[in-house]
Amino acid sequence: MELLVKEPKTKRGFETLNRICDSAKKLFFEKGYFNTSINDITDGANIAPGTFYIYFNDKLNLYKYLLLQFSYEIRKSISLATRDCKTRYEKEYNGLKTYLDFIKNNQTAYRIIWESQYVDAQSFRDYYENFAVRYSKGIVEAQKNNEVIDIDPMNISYVLMGISNFIGLKYVIFDNKDSYEDVVADVMKILENGLFIHK
Amino acid sequence: MELLVKEPKTKRGFETLNRICDSAKKLFFEKGYFNTSINDITDGANIAPGTFYIYFNDKLNLYKYLLLQFSYEIRKSISLATRDCKTRYEKEYNGLKTYLDFIKNNQTAYRIIWESQYVDAQSFRDYYENFAVRYSKGIVEAQKNNEVIDIDPMNISYVLMGISNFIGLKYVIFDNKDSYEDVVADVMKILENGLFIHK
DNA sequence: TAAAAACATGAAACACTATTCATGTGAATG
DNA sequence: CATTCACATGAATAGTGTTTCATGTTTTTA
Incomplete structure (x- = not known):
């Protein structure tokens, strides 16, 4: 089975991953999965859209x-x-x-x-x-x-x-x-x- | 409150409305609300996209x-x-x-x-x-x-x-x-x- | 400290979807 | 049978969202 997450190797990486997860939790709660775009998530995490794909293959x-x-x-x-x-x-x-x-x-x-x-x-x-x-x-x-x-x-x-x-x-x-x-x-x-x- | 449906006046209209509803029920069941587009619904009902809006203001x-x-x-x-x-x-x-x-x-x-x-x-x-x-x-x-x-x-x-x-x-x-x-x-x-x- | 690995960027390409509207057809009415 | 109302069409518009990638920065390694 495909790995869900691409594990970071550095402290900086873990911090970014956490920011993504926290932002997603907040947005999924407020607006639901389908009304939350990857851009919403990266905005909430204060990172660029492309950074998302360093950690996950997709929103799912x-x-x-x-x-x-x-x-x-x-x-x-x-x-x-x-x-x-x-x-x-x-x-x-x-x-x-x-x-x-x-x-x-x-x-x-x-x-x-x-x-x-x-x-x-x-x-x-x-x-x-x-x-x-x-x-x-x-x-x-x-x-x-x-x-x-x-x-x-x-x-x-x-x-x-x-x-x-x-x-x-x-x-x-x-x-x-x-x-x-x-x-x-x-x-x-x-x-x-x-x-x-x-x- | 806004009316949910624009009631048809003729037999033909009711038949089209039913086809829309049946198609939507089938698709909402199979793929869920958010993964079903209005095009999917009209395709399933064998009508043109625009016809949808004769009966409903939107998917919601x-x-x-x-x-x-x-x-x-x-x-x-x-x-x-x-x-x-x-x-x-x-x-x-x-x-x-x-x-x-x-x-x-x-x-x-x-x-x-x-x-x-x-x-x-x-x-x-x-x-x-x-x-x-x-x-x-x-x-x-x-x-x-x-x-x-x-x-x-x-x-x-x-x-x-x-x-x-x-x-x-x-x-x-x-x-x-x-x-x-x-x-x-x-x-x-x-x-x-x-x-x-x-x- | 030089080289390599990890991480970050954001513009651009691509795909998809909702909705409008000018035009056209079918049915009912008087 | 002509007029009107109801219904149907589908191309075009406008907007949104996903994903890639060439480039740049930071951190780790040797």
Whole structure:
């Protein structure tokens, strides 16, 4: 597979690459991928148009590169925040809270992930299928442990991803709410009896 | 507000308008809004480029017009399918099944609704907020009736919309599954104990 | 410090797209 | 059947965006 980025070799190069990425994130968030031209990006990064091509073959590669970065970051955040949780319930609780905080602080990520459905359908699919497979593994463990009801773990994964995404859509993207404690509590009330088994 | 479409007066006019809409639906589904030019649309409809402007002021108006149509159709389908349901549980069951069948038969609708986030953010927001408000009203009724647990009905609405959407994403868009009986059953198992009150 | 490698420039070539409009055709009306 | 209205055409215009490349500058290497 073609490399997404042409890695710089010097400090100056890394700084320019960062400026390109920062400019792109800002513009993709504000105007979307298709309404952002390479000229817009280079203007925002204070570089000449041609400089863009030192680092990326085209706009699509830059986009895929950012998507991949976000997908790492988001998984890492959740993984760190739920590492020490004793129960699956606790894992879901912290996972949802962390997800909402992440997209509050990285609204670009939310937009870029969903827009990928139209920019690069395969990346979009990879992103969610990948996420779901990892999710399912955790669910299977919890089921073995008799913490979670015995239905198809893939169904559970997509149900939980759907809830997170739409709660995020409403309270982060639409309403830009400050805190999500109460919302998370409501969601967990549903899951408490619907998904989890009380020993 | 500006009219979305310039209504034709004759049979011939309606036929041309339909050809434009059909061509656009097909192309928006295959390539997305931004990768579809007006020339692509008129080519697909077997008309000259200029003819497009007899019916629409620009591509955006055509898009909004299609979005509005789908939003009516999807609501009508669900409303018809759940009209005679006795319980809220039954309503949710049939609603989910109908939604999945609808987007299976109108995959363009799913794509167009989500893409609106990037084409016309206000329309996207209107679509979901509107849907959620109507949904909430039904939930409030069910809560009065002691069928559904007492948490914020807006939270319940977004949870349920999130589930439908992501189950649809997985089994309609990704997997193109034939039938959704088993998936719907799994989802209802979660809701049965999580959302509904057993009398 | 000389040579090489990395990085940066921006004008120019090329491709594509939206939109207009003068002209023309088909259908309905009185 | 002549007039009018609705609809259709497609060449031309104007604008935008991508990408290349010859040239120049900075940094690293030997």
